[in-house]
Amino acid sequence: MMITALKEKKETKTFISNTKFEVADIFSEYGEAFIGKHPLPLSSIKVMKAIMACRTEFIGGHLQQCDDCGHEMIVFNSCRDRHCPKCQTGARARWLEKRSAELLPLTYFHLVFTLPHELNPIALCNKEVICKLLFQAVSKTLLQFGKNNLDGKVGFIAVLHTWDQKLLDHFHLHCLIPGGALSFDSTTWIHANNNYLFNVKALAKVYRGKFMDYLNKAFQQDKLNFPGKTQPFGTQDGFTELTNQVWQKKWVVYAKPSLPGPKPVLAYLAGYVHRVAISNHRIIQVEKGMVTFVYKDRNDNNSLKEMTITSDEFIRRFLIHIMPKDFMRIRYYGFLANRAKKKDLPICRELLKVKAPKPTTQQKTTVELLMEVIGVDVTKCPRCKKGTMKMITEIPSLKKHFSLSDVFHLSPITDTS
Template identity: 40%
Template structure:
């Protein structure tokens, strides 16, 4: 097996072959370039030196692309730390809404339309159930995160929704949710299916699904209404630390992490995956390198697409005021200025220990500029 066994090495070896076989759009070309240059001299960097011994080394800049496994771990941690300020002292529910696999082909043709429709159908369903006076009769708040992959990098487009267990009533009071799964999942699934079909039919009428034949629209949507759609619901979570862990786990996850890639063997890539159909057993798959890269690039998001969205009383435009109201109802103390400042200090005092002596810390020195590059070739798409 090759020494380097990360995604960057896999792309360096097999991407040129894939690009020779099929046309890659501009967004996928850009993401591939970013991941190939991450932490390399191509992006420049800084010369770091130990403050105790003579050890010195260059550290190159990160690409910060949201599809990069090297960059997303730190981004996930920081995002979760910010979101921890919005965690309520209530039970939380985890629900998953999945796009029926029969629509995966449409998602390749019009990804933004399908993903937006999935968000809208799931959000509309949860809001309608929460507002129903026979259920909770108020405004729900929740965070939804889009994932587009399965464990073997195939298309499995779904939303993870993390929902505080209660609503803010029109009178400004907090009403706690009862029950183990928030809402009946079969009833949720039926309404979700109807909303999704309606949204997609409207998109077809307005020309947003122009690459899909009208006959295919009618066939697929009729098939969708005959399909039993499943909404997954996990029992509620009670502790704030557990909720923050969930946020960090799902928020910035990408299709595959470097830790799951075991190596390149000949013309194939070996990687770990969890087989949920076989009792969640850990297994190893050997996939042709070109096919591995093709599957990975299926999960490149459209440019500027928001894959993390907040709804209801957690929406950005009203979150502060409504959380303050809910906090007053729950008698939750507001975060102090000292606590927020301590969090900022801890973030700025990140330390890089010296790998040579183990006692010193690496300090930044001279800038290492990126090499002068030729003007980029115009990319299609």
């Protein structure tokens, strides 16, 4: 009876997301068949099930009632998985609130470090190792340039993305760097040029050298796996041939336009942190085993185009971007490193003659943060637009009554094939 009541009110899910098609729908309709044809690690299956169960009766929720017109609606709980397209707004808002206290009144620079696509097959089979090497090579490069060019310690945030607009594998780091450095004796702030930080061609050469050195060491220490099609690279000759080919490639470090001041930086950061491979609003059609989504064509002035692929290919592309458990996609370095900023940030503010932000006496609620980020009061009644929705009862999770395989059948879309 509870299941029937919940399914009758399932249209209330659209209050949270007005998207017609979702990644969860694709998993629900085609995921079980995909798993039957393709062996997957348990971690990928868990992510699929979390996304399908998100904001459904499977993980429970609560019944709300408007205190003005009496309208009732069910709001189901979120899965909070970091790969879920519906669960990132709150996490992003919390992250931005913390980072706002660390911003300095400076020009910020955005640098993007990419891996050559020739390394993608190895990276996909050794995701944790290769991504760690990527963070290591980029951080060492930027810290070295800060030392050599500014004679001080720079600070920066690095965010890992593994995808491009077509959901294909594209490993790269976005780095946001305040324009300047703290002297090594912590007595002086060294300003960078507002329009120029470091030479990107020089950065690319040093970054390439560091990454390839780390990659060779990982190979010699047997830290890399070479299954399937990557097996030829597992021999010394095959690996040497690959690395020689990669050495001859032009490695890319891209400098995006600089950002003046803290407010533009915060708005800019919101577009890069806690992002997943594809958001639901980009999916425009799911029909007859095919998925159509919108992407930006970087080679055509970022014009919006449509791409249609099979549901199997869509699921495959989405799953290759699942990160290992506990792997940190956002990291901090220099005077912004977690171990250093408690000491270094107050010194930076003192040298820049800016006051520290007032400590917040009370942590903002999720509702308040969402209001700031998306400009929508999620507590307002969707019917009368006046009253406030109040929780009147909790709805228990149905996990006890469902096996995990039943999640695949919670909310499938209708296939007309």
